[in-house]
Amino acid sequence: EVQLVESGGGLIQPGGSLRLSCAVSGFIVSDNYMTWFRQAPGKGLEWVSVIYAGGNIYYADSVMGRFTISRDKSKNTLYLQMNSLRAEDTAMYYCARGRIGGRHDFWGQGTLVTVSS
């Protein structure tokens, strides 16, 4: 059975850092294209960062230079290191598996990040 479980969210002050984790079972993270998404309150879904199986990485303009995506083969886990957090980063963050053409077939339940003083 495929499962993706995010963790690491919480309340953080502006300028702070958090690391989100996405522990995966049922498929190998490093053999797949993985994406972090987020949904801010009252807003639509937004892709945040993508890491392809071959290692190519992309970031949305809104997080470029502040967020870093990575994966740990031994733990079969995807990460998102978030630095210099801003109020506008407040959102539910999801990890998902991507397939050819950009469809995402398996999603985690999300972890909530709240950036507030």
Added chain:
Amino acid sequence: QSALTQPASVSGSPGQSITISCTGTNSDIANYNYVSWYQRHPGKAPQLIIYDVNNRPSGVSNRFSGSKSGNTASLTISGLQAEDEADYYCSSYSSFSPLVFGGGTKVTVL
């Protein structure tokens, strides 16, 4: 502002059919047959319901169907049911980024 344009809301009565549009550009929808649709119930993770314009993943009801014409993709829900009340998002492969999304459409079953 989202790269793909969806209506903010669509409503219908039980049993009716509704269609949600998703308008993009020559850099995404018009140029690739890689349109996906997701259903999201409040508090739940998004679920893939259509991929590659008109394909349904295993287990998704055949009441959901997708199509595309030019730079506009569409999701049709036939035989509308109460459980279909949710937010729906379209996405497409893009020439300029890994993915582009619509802003979402709230479907209300009257």
